Amino acid sequence: MTTAAFRNCGRVAVAIVIALIMLLPFVYLLLGALASTFSLTGTIDLGSYRLTLANFATLFARAELYLPLANSIAVAVIVTLGNLFFCTLCGYVLARRRFRGKGFLMVTVVLVLMVPVHVVIIPLYLMTNWLGIFDTYLALILPFLVSPLGIFLMRQYILAIPPDMEDSARLEGASEMTIIWRIVIPLCKPALAVLAVQTFMVNWNSFIYPFILTSSESMRTLPVALALLQGYQNIDVPQLFAASVISVIPTTLLFVAYSKRITEGIIAGALKG
Template sequence: MEKKKIPIGSIILLTIGGVMMVFPFLWMFSTSLKSGVDIYNISLIPKKATFDAYKYVLENTKFLSWFKNSLLIAGITTISVLFFDTLVGYTFAKLEFKGKKFLFFLILSTLMVPTEMLIIPWYMMVNKFNWINTYWSLLFPGLTSAFGIFLMKQFFEGIPNDLLEAARIDGLSEFGIFWRAAVPLVKPAISALAIFTFLGNWNAFLWPVIAVDSPEIYTLPVGLALFSGEAYNQWNLVMAGATIATIPVLIVFFIFQKKIIEGIHLTGLKG
């Protein structure tokens, strides 16, 4: 079958959009390689590229500790969300129990509550449990996600019930059916949820800056915000830290992008 040609206008618009998206990252990386008065040079290419800013950030700040904290928090919360939201989504999609619709409505209703309104209840809770300034205070708000439950429920509803019944006839337990028969069919949704969850927790700022006050427990966004104030106008140092902070995000995206594209493709084929 002959491939359909993409209109030249669409190519131009996509190219312009791509350049606009990538340019800030190129500018950030370029600035991180500059030094002295060169950081005020509007040229994208440094006159003399140097990695001194990266060396300074890694050796003279707690950047590695902040990086480790963010990686730990984002990693644990992502694993927790993927497991529990997938399990709950399957339960709401394929199992029948009393109060199912009401419980699902309650879960969805939490999406209408702004995060800012949850800060005080969260703080009162962590204060009561003596979790202030600990990793637990950073972890517990993101261990499950109402959006994730909704997303997984919608994907699980697309799985034919006959397939699951065949697994029951073969003697699989309900959890076995979920894990071995249902989960492999929703990997694109799991990949998308993994990216959303990791990015959300990696970039979280408001709650971490309230929950902890020890530099050793700061996450990367909080640490970088503190460091940017200390660095004053040394933007090459700030950009060096920001550039390193984007590396895990890019890695996660490149790992899961194939599954997301596959999910979009399969969604388009559904009749």
């Protein structure tokens, strides 16, 4: 009994130490963003430490982050919704139908996953220009509206669902759209949760594509704005930290609110994949 309790304590201690390793950099980020002074070497003098929102105030006085923040939210939300819908449709067809070219489509799914960003980035740039959508929201949205990973995930998940319900619904005269809407989507909720989280995160944090596919300051997303702020002569580390904190807030909120769902979702998704 006592040894068990002792062992339990030990385990909790280890867990706490690891948790500290994972969280301390973020504590540092937060303290730095709220610090009145910041040493040259990047350390925080706890003796003279005062909490202040001054860094955030200066940052927002610069007004360089309002638009990137709005852009990031808009793009991530639209891309996520688009993926939930379109990936389900594609995954459904790929799981349930036999047709010529299906093998090719499946290969392209893997292909797109494997292609390094920079193989496509230059032609992708030329393409957005040719379509006249360079430096618009469409350039940030359209290429990512139907992700191969999403299709793959949804197909795998739907494959594992017995088709009986769909068949009987079809016998009763239900259309394909009704079948998807009423039967497939409700059954796919766990996979959709994974997809939503994955897509939102990937696009929220996406750097290279928005970096290349936009040019004006008003089109920048948050990560791009952050990376470019770093190069400014007139921005100091605490301000940069404050900006970083702002970009971490939505992810954190999402995480705190849906932490269980997110982790469960990823676990479920991985099992199916």
